Amino acid sequence: MLTKRIIACLDMDGGRVVKGVRFKNLRDAGDPAECATAHARNGADEIVLLDITATSGNRRTLLDAVFRTARSLFAPFTVGGGIRQLEDAAAVFDAGADKIAINSAAVRDPALIGRIAGRFGSQAVVVAIDARKVDGGFEVFVAGGRVATGRNAIQWAREAAACGAGEILLTSMDRDGTQSGFDCQLVRTVAEAVSIPVIASGGAGSARDFVEVFREGRADAALAASIFHFGIENIAELKRELHDAGIPVRWPC
Amino acid sequence: MIAIVDYGAGNLNSVKKALDYLGADVVVTGQPETVVAADKILLPGVGHFSSLRALDRAGLREALLQxxxxxxxxxxxxxxxxWLFEGSEECSEVAGAGIFPGRCRQFPSxxxxxxxGWNSxxxxEGSRLLQGIAQDSFVYYTHSFHAPVVSAMTAAGEYGLQFAAAVEHGNIFGVQFHPEKSGDVGLAILKNFCEV
Incomplete structure (x- = not known):
């Protein structure tokens, strides 16, 4: 049986994993390669490394971190942040990533999804969507959530899938960093609108939140960053609780 | 020496990395003569069945069959x-090797x-490649088309229907999942291949 995935996200700044609330009050949480292997050993089904600064001067630092992480990680590995064109994606794949996540660049140029998928396969392209609840639906935001696009998140998810995306990484900006639970309404609406897997993100705080996003939200995978650092929540323990609640997970792992 | 066949499709880093980690002697090659000279062959691939057309263009098809x-x-x-099967509905004009019967098909709607994701x-019994792997072990998949259930199947997967997760006949092995992405279980499977 296909299991629901628990994905650990590492936010990286200047070559180090950092943790803060909404990218503020950043604290050092360690070396990306060490964090990634530790999470994988602890039961994470997948690792996402997100370059949260993603300035051009940092590309070498990012690629070095990707290379070092990939060398000792034998689980699916996604890298996002600052990928603006096919060449950026190719460099990240060359360094050892299995998938790339694109956000603002895909909104600006949806054909980029197809260009990367055409060369590396749809399974390698994750389109990340940051959405916020507005009157009458959910709106897409870009540039780290700072810029409203006026676009409807459900329509954009459908278009991204049609362009060749392999998965949607859907973040609720209303819930992100709050640990108050995933936005199951948003997740379910998107998950039922597209035929590709949807990864829910934003709001994870407890095992119950994960049960709800899989059951009510129909998510295929759920991602969290903050609760997996500093041993605040043990992934193996989380998966045991999900298993006990009847959610199919890779357990024991 | 294990030859990882490079035909320009997708990325071979992860397979090479896993075999390097296991201490295997590996070469990544797109040269038919290097394939023929190798002790073992590993044919990776991810993406669209049409990318296998490159095997024919590069003269690799004959080398692989040889x-x-x-x-x-x-x-x-x-x-x-x-590729070890007769072909795939994903791209009917590219022929597979036909070592195993049947064609690959899309999952039901x-x-x-x-x-x-990870599926069990x-x-x-009796697989050399899966020797020592516990029943119901989880492995990582990413694919849209699947191979049919055949008599040479050594492990089945379930996703809307039953499909061949692993096949084996003599010296020929195939796995639909990605052992290089399947943690310790996957590494154990690759180690079995190194030692077969």
Whole structure:
């Protein structure tokens, strides 16, 4: 049986994993390669490394971190942040990533999804969507959530899938960093609108939140960053609780 | 020496990295003569079945069939396993090797496609490649087309229907999942291939 995935996200700044609330009050949480292997050993089904600064001067630092992480990680590995064109994606794949996540660049140029998928396969392209609840639906935001696009998140998810995306990484900006639970309404609406897997993100705080996003939200995978650092929540323990609640997970792992 | 066949499709880093980690002697090559000279062959692949057309263009098809019929251990991963069958509905004009019967087909519309994530293996007895792997072990998949259930199947997967997760006949092995992405279980499977 296909299991629901628990994905650990590492936010990286200047070559180090950092943790803060909404990218503020950043604290050092360690070396990306060490964090990634530790999470994988602890039961994470997948690792996402997100370059949260993603300035051009940092590309070498990012690629070095990707290379070092990939060398000792034998689980699916996604890298996002600052990928603006096919060449950026190719460099990240060359360094050892299995998938790339694109956000603002895909909104600006949806054909980029197809260009990367055409060369590396749809399974390698994750389109990340940051959405916020507005009157009458959910709106897409870009540039780290700072810029409203006026676009409807459900329509954009459908278009991204049609362009060749392999998965949607859907973040609720209303819930992100709050640990108050995933936005199951948003997740379910998107998950039922597209035929590709949807990864829910934003709001994870407890095992119950994960049960709800899989059951009510129909998510295929759920991602969290903050609760997996500093041993605040043990992934193996989380998966045991999900298993006990009847959610199919890779357990024991 | 294990030859990882490079035909320009997708990225071979992860397979090479896993074999390097296991201490295997590995070469990544797109040269038919290097393939023929190798002790073992690993045909990776991810993406669209049409990318296998490059095997024909590069003269690799003959080299692969020659190595396979010479009794060299041959492991196809994902698209590389699908190539061992007669072909795929994904691209009917590209022929597979036809070592295993039948064609690869799309998953039914009752399930999401691609099939992405960790799924359990229903292992049958007697597989050399899956020796020592526990029943119901989880492995990582990412694919939209699947190989049919055949008599050479050594492990089944379940996703909307039953499909061949692993096949094996003599020196020829195929796995639909990605052992290089399947943690300790996957590394143990690759180690079995190194030692077969």
């Amino acid at each position: 190595a396979a019929s010479a009794g060299k251990p041959f492991l196809g991963i994902c698209l590389g396993m699908q 009752s399930v999401k496609s691609p099939h992405v 293996l229903a292992i049958q």
